[in-house]
Amino acid sequence: MDTEKKLIINSDKENLLTELIRSMNECISFYFSVAFVNYSGLQLLLDPLKEAQDRGIKGKIITSTYLNFTDPKALEKLKEFDNVELKVFVTDKEIGFHTKAYIFEYRDSYKVIIGSSNITQSALKSNVEWNVEVIAKEDASFIQKVLKEYNALWEYSSEANAELIQDYEEFLKTLKRTQPVQQSIYEKKEYIIPNRMQKRAIENLERLRAFGEKKALVIAATGTGKTYMSAFDVKRYSPKKVLFVVHREEILRKAKETFEKLLPNDGFTFGLLTGNHKQKNVDYLFATIQTLSKCYEEFARDEFQYLIIDEAHHATSPSYQGVLNYFEPEFTLGMTATPERSDSGNVFDLFDNNVALEVRLHEALEDELVIPFHYFGITDIETVDLSDVSIDDIAEVTKRLKVNERVDFIIEKMNFYGHDGEKRKCLGFCASIDHAQYMASEFNKRGYNSVCLFGEHSPEQRERYINRLENDDDDLEFIFTVDIFNEGVDIPSVNSVLMLRPTNSPIVFIQQLGRGLRKHANKSFLTVLDFIGNHNKTFLIALALNGSRYYDKESLKVAIATGFANIPGCTHIQMDKISQERILEQIDRENFRSLKYLKEEYFEFKKLNQGLIPYYLVDYLKYDGAPDPVKFIDKEKSYIQFVAKVEKDEGLKNLLLDIEFENVVKELSSKLPLKRVYEFVILRYLLDHDYIDVETAQHEILKIIKHVDLDSIIHAFETLNQNYYDVGQKSTKLKLCELDGWVLSKTSVFKRVIDNENQRAFIEDILTFGIFRYEKEYREEYYGVPHFKLYEQYQMVDAALLSNYRKIHSSFRGSGLIANEKEFFLYIDLHKEESIKESINYKDMFLDEQHFQWQSVNNTSQASERGQNIIKNKERGVNLHLFVRKYKELDGKTEPYIYIGKGDTIAYEGEKPITVTIKLENEVPASLFNEFTIKV
Structure with missing residues (x-):
């Protein structure tokens, strides 16, 4: 050899x-x-x-x-x-x-x-x-x-x-x-530099301010450096006076220390305004809302140029509202980990729907804002049988989990995998209070010092146990709990998490996982042991770990088969073979598009929404791991129609009796998820103005993206004027705007609908959600014309809109190749359905990550104009854009294509069809390549 x-x-x-x-x-x-x-x-x-x-x-x-x-x-x-x-x-x-x-x-x-x-x-x-x-x-x-x-x-x-x-x-x-681990180091304020997340946020805040915006919101998980980010931005903005408001004194002290560290020689004075401290005459004031709400009128309205609201999801409450309505700063920054909505309002509205940044778990791992985790999915013992019980039947689930043999099994695995650091500091998430009490009792019997904590314990008791767990010299190792640590409680030194209950929500799973991901000097990774039972919702674990809200059956199966290779950094996900097979079987059986599945997903989300009906799309933005509401829209043409149906809500049904309102909602909903943001930005402006010209539209769009070309804005005006709708579309789709020269105004129908306060709230929600999700997926980048982002999902007709096609857009369908002048769009199905009887055997396939073999339709000859444009694309200035999907249909729904970029023909053979080898401009990432090529 x-x-x-x-x-x-x-x-x-x-x-x-x-x-x-x-x-x-x-x-x-x-x-x-x-x-x-x-x-x-x-x-x-x-x-x-x-x-x-x-x-x-x-x-x-x-x-x-x-x-x-x-x-x-x-x-x-x-x-x-x-x-x-x-x-x-x-x-x-x-x-x-x-x-x-x-x-x-x-x-x-x-x-x-x-x-x-x-x-x-x-x-x-x-x-x-x-x-x-x-x-x-x-x-x-x-x-x-x-x-x-x-x-x-x-x-x-x-x-x-x-x-x-x-x-x-x-x-x-x-x-x-x-020799203490933390040596004294020479540290000057100019040497502390922003991390990637903080840089992005600061750039976006700068851009928003440049266009006259006075408020913005940053959404990022606990421990990702939001306070440092705010201090960096304040340093850049250089206001004379700053007010930092939060509802917990302990957060306030840390925030003050951060600002003092970053601005030590700038000549500013720093002080606290709390129950015990009244240092009002300082430049940078750090106040608890409880104290500030009693004395804010002692300050001038324009006293502070920069106002920061930490944990901004609380800002819809009356105490915050008084403060926010009183002060008139030049700029207000909100920061939160969970942009929750409450009865008193929507946190997005409070900050003028300007989201400067959103960082969820996967991005936090990628940017190394949190520590990596080692997840071990372990098949539960056979004697615990959950196959015939609903996981919502907490009493029965608890009864079946309270098995001594299971406790021994958990301890055996826990000792086998170990943990980082000298002392184990572990949170065990249980199915119920009864289950948590049982686990604490059984662990104590076996010599593992444990306590049980739940909602009825006082804040003082909770704090005492947390301090004991954090203390290296205390022998408390385990806190068993139900859900009080899902969010909002910070225990930085936790180095182990036990998932001891069936997972019935990706949101809760991610919240529980997040409790141990905070960076801490004494740990380099979190150990997560998940005891996976044979219940019928096991596959939800895969949804949570996959990290994408927008998933399909195939991508999930490939993620499991490849050990979630798409997870960044040192994070490691490992499931034993039985758990893997069990989850794969469930995914195969499940129809993620069926009304039954969508209703279950909706009602599970509603339960986490404190049992309140999530009337608005933006409700789904508040939790990492929330379902994608666009699936609900696909089912019923609009989200409001879906909610009206599953809730049997008479109020919504009556609202939908207004046919014009229903048509506006359907028309806007059909555009989700947005592939370019221009139209929605223009419509959002028109909610409060009668008309918009091209210059104003450009100004509004540049608040969201770095650059926009004039022709695309004009094309967006023409699109809103329905220039490119076919006869059928014009007869069924309500016209919202009228174009006169280069000025776009609201139609009387659209004006009437948004004049109704109840109806306007739903219209505004669709526009806000569309823009926010666009910002999340496309960020502030300009993608040119055609406006394609690599590895994003597209339908065939999207290419017409995104290449400024100026004929009927619905003509973009049917063929595997559609052209707009020198832009050629190749739509490729890797797996052809057996029912389709083709006269030839297509050979479309990846040769490797940077080379693709494609066959033209079977009547294309090399000598034809189209054939020459394909085989000599580079010298003729023709751009070949490749869109690929694995299957045409999954769960009865047409699958989108994935844009893998432009490519050039480097070899070709044959006639009618021509088989060409295309070299891609961009090497396809390994995780996507696996998804396309691995058959599970």
Whole structure:
């Protein structure tokens, strides 16, 4: 056998962890020599080590005390495996130890991986690392030399016995006491720089202010640096006086410290306005709403140029409203993790619907604003049978979960996977108070110090238990709870989460997961153990972990099959085979578009909405993991019609009796989700104005995106004037605007509808939701003409609108290739339905991530004008845009295409059809490539 070599790097296509796991599953023995082993990396290899032990595969591991980086806890864990021999190279001042080698023995060959990666989560998954893999026969000179060196090292190293590990651990503790981990560092305010999230927010705030906006909202998860972001923006804006308002004093003190740190030499004075402090005569005042609401009239209305409302979802309450209505700052910034709506109003409206930034869990992981998590999905014990019970029947679910054998199983798995840091600080989420009390009692009986916390406990009791859990010297390790920690409670040092209840909502799952993701000096990852039962909603876990509100059956299945490879950074998601198969089966059976499924999803969301009917689309923006309401629109033509139907709501039904109102709602709803924002921005302006000209439209659009071309604005005016509707569309779709020259005005029908206060609220909601979701998906970028974003979803007809096509848009249908002058749009189905009898066998396929093979329709010859434009597209200045979908239909609904960008023909053959090879301008990301090419 010839020697095989390859370079392994950590990227979205591959990482060293995947290669190590694959190799361990296939080898007959293994030998590692690594300078450092810490628990974050070892935890990811525990299951492969256990499987190797079960198969009788033996291994040897050498690590070292070099730089005191190896974790004693990792050494102790490795000693638990009876198939692994462990030695430690004890370094001294003269000799360092820096090897990173992984050797796997096969029947007739060896695989050697040598490079830069130690056993840490970052080295195995996300760091920039180079590791070279060599496969060769045993007698190859390279293999012989590696084995000889390994054996020499093995002889030189010390056995990792209990005494050595204990001595090493004591040495590290002494070192920690004499040399604190957090060394004093030279830190000047100009060296503290914004992270990516903060930079984006500040840029967007600048742009909004440049267009005269006076308010904006930033939505980002707890712990992602919103306070720093506000301080950076204040520093840039440089107001003379600032008012920072929040409802908890403890947040206030931290905020004041942050501002003092970032603006130490700017000559400003800082003070608190609370129950105990009345420092009113300062430049930058940090006030609790409770105190401020009693004395705000002592200040001049224009006293503060910049007003910050933290936890802005509270700002709809009367105490905040008094403050907000009184002060007249130049700019007001709202910050929140959950933009909740309340009876007294909508937080989006309070900030003029200007959302400067929204950061949800996946973006927070990507931007490293929170710590990574290691999720282990574990099949629950067989004696717990939930297959014939509704997970909403809490009493019955609780009864079935209260099994001593299950408690032992949970403890066994918990001890196997371990946790980061010395003391375990764990939250256990239970099905009910009864279940939480049972778990705390059973854990205490087994010697694990635990308490139970639920809503009826006083804030003082809650705070006492939280402080005990956070205290390294207290022996409290577990707090079992129902749902009081879903949001709003911050316990930064939590390093473990136990999911002990059936998941019935992706929202709750994400909230519970989020409790442990706050950054903390003493942890580098969160351990999440989810005990997955055989109930009929197991697949909801996959929805929560997949991280996309906009999913389909196929993308979910591929995510599960690839171990959620789309999750960024060091986060690791692993499900055992039984759980995987169970979830895949459920996804296959479930119809995500059926009225039954949509109603279940709606009512589950309503329950989380405090049981209140979510009348508005923006209600779905407040929770990470909320359902996509556009699915409800697809079912009933508008969201209001869906709610009227499932709620049997007479008030809504009566409102919909106004045919013109119903038609306006349907017309606007049909545009969701927006693919360009211009039309909705123009319509939102027209809610409060009788007409709009091109210059004003440009000004309004530039509040949302960095640039817009004049022709596209004119095309948007023409579109709203229904210039490109066919006869059928004109007869059924209500006209909202009238174009006269380059001025667009409201039609009398549209004016009448929005003059009705009840009707206007629903119209405004659709426009706000459409614009907000557009901003979320497209950000502030300008995509040119055609206005396509890479890897976004599109229907065939969208290309007409987005390329400023000036004929009837509904003509964009049917054929696999449609052209607008020099723009050619190729629509490709990878899997053809068997029922379609084609006269040829299409061969449309990915050749690799950057090359695509496509066949023209079967009457296209190379000599024809169209054939020449395809095969010589580059020299003729023709742009080939590729839109691909895996299946034409899923769950009875037509699937959208994914835009994979432009490409150029680099090879071609054949006549009628022509088969061409297209080189794509952009390499398709690994997660999307997998979705297109993996059949589950």
